[in-house]
Amino acid sequence: MLYSEKVMDHFKNPRNVGEIKDADGIGEVGNAKCGDIMRMYIKVKNGIITDVKFMTFGCGSAIATSSMATELIKGKPIEQALEITNQAVVEALDGLPAYKLHCSVLAEEAIKAAIKDYYEKHHIPFDEKKYCAGDCACLHEHEAAHKPAKAKAEAKPAKAKAEAKSTKAKTKTATKTTTSSKKSTTNKNSKKSAKK
Amino acid sequence: MIYLDNAGTTRMDDSVLKAMLPYLGEQYGNASSLYTFGQKAREVVEEARKTVAKCLNAQEGEIIFTSGGSESDNQAIMSAARYGTLKGKKHIISSAFEHHAVLHTLKKLEKDGFEVTYLPVYENGIVRVEDLKKAIKKDTCLVTIMFANNEIGTIQPVAEIGKICREKGVIFHTDAVQAVGHVQIDVEKMHIDMLSLSAHKFHGPKGVGALYYRRGVPVYPLIEGGAQERNRRAGTENVAGIVGLATALELAIKEMPEANKRMTKLRDKLISELSKIPHSALNGDRKNRLANNFSMCFEGIEGESLLLSLDEHGICASSGSACTSGSLDPSHVLLAIGRPHEVAHGSLRLTLSKFNTEKEVDEVIKVVPKIVEYYRKMSPVWDELEKGERKHVI
Secondary structure, X not given: OOOOHHHHHHHHOOOOEOOOOOOOXXXXXXXXXXXXXXXXXXXXXXXXXXXXXXXEEOOHHHHHHHHHHHHXXXXXXXXXXXXXXXXXXXXXXXXXXXXXXXXXXXXXXXXXXXXXXXXXXXXXXXXXXXXXXXXXXXXXXXXXXXXXXXXXXXOOOOOHHHHHHOHHHHHHHHHHHOOHXXXXXXXXXXXXXXXX | XXXXXXXXXXXXXXXXXXXXXXXXXXXXXXXXXXXXXXXXXXXXXXXXXXXXXXXXXXXXXXXXXXXXHHHHHHHHHHHHHHHHHHOOOOEEEEEOOOOHHHHHHHHHHHHOOOEXXXXXXXXXXXXXXXXXXXXXXXXXXXXXXXXXXXXXXXXXXXXXXXXXXXXXXXXXXXXXXOOEOOEOOOOOOOOOOEEXXXXXXXXXXXXXXEEEEOOOOOOOOOOOOOOHHHHOOOOOOOHHHHHHHHHHHHHHHHHHHHHHHHHHHHHHHHHHHHOOOOOEEEOOOOOOEOOOEEXXXXXXXXXXXXXXXXXXXXXXXXXXXHHXXXXXXXXXXXXXXXXXXXXXXXXXXXXXXXXXXXXXXHHHHHHHHHHHHHHHHOOHHHHHHHHOOOOOOO
């Protein structure tokens, strides 16, 4: 079987599909060129994510990881949501084929992008280093072009949704802004998950 | 199950299986053995060779049996390249959308100092002979251009290409894996010097194919060892497979006019009905395409999810999206005809066979629009397209 039962369940019956018109934060990550884009909407009250919805352009893994990611953060405090790793998403889905792991990375980044957008909209200070620019490129661009020094210089807190408008320009920026500290985490996580 | 991935592989015809069985059972002789029991196997292999030759208008001595299309492609190209090296000619011409068995072999040769020109295939998915004429040089040792493309089914101007190559004295090989058994092929008339074919694309067994090479064209063995296939391809003959191949080919040629007529009607119905889905586009020339091939892009959605949903409905299909290819780029064929990445990801390929019915096609026509709509509803790309934040391409 290509996918586990849990993955197929989340693919066939995705949870929390849709949009939130008056969302408190919207995060969009990925790249249509790569074939994977995730957009996550969150509603936050008293530091708790009260509602979350997603829209995804992507394969079975992309849809399943988006769905699972929304389940993992719904009803949780923001700090807890920030701790969700791609590995947690993969484990919750009983594993993904090795070449699909990048979808789970996108899910983790979508959560962070939505929360970052929430912080920006509500003028809440946050540590920029912990967040990508909100338009993370797909994994092969991550690995190819990413440099931390450039990330600091070029990362501009822009609304994730607005970034999606000119994907081409953003792709170039994104490859430079995504932090390589994430790279080691990603590789670690992929290695761990690949063992499955 | 509604099986619509016949470009991927086909169901064996019952008569083919029947013809093979004795050679998987009681008639297990080695065709190279001296004793009568072995000679029986030799007879059927040679009978099969005669049949295949006849089907292509070639001579018996011009056919060797291989393990399939990939092996035949490799052997043809490497042979021509080796001969080219001996003659000091290291330029090869091919097309931008060949099968990977050809492309990867060419990439290997490029590392060994060969220069390869990849002819463009334009939006209609057909190479232009003017481009070929311009590309041929004094040191061109091989032109290798596929007969019909596997992804989009477009048929190349093979006879014209053959004529030009013959005039210029350049070896012409064609990967005809998708064309054999589906279109009429005459290697003499079309001036084809080498041709690859594979049984499992025309209701024969998997794991067996053939390489046709004109008398006089040098063919070096890829696999060294025994003297089988006139010292050109070592290895004990796959007697059952070879019998299956010949049986399937003969049957396919016989049934071709009727089968193509039926499939064309079904294919055209799929094209006209599914074109009604907004922002969809047929891939490749509408006219010069195989009777069995439907290939379309749907903007705003991704192919693997489309296929998984079709699978839920018992429909087997294929796509050119990156996710289905296991790489991060979508089908090089769709990129070669000018589809942008995001559009190429949303492709669907349906390939018919003589076994498909109109009822099956009607079911697909019913189901596909609903699935496309479902994924568009959850697609942020479609959302942007509809809101005008991203421009529609198709």
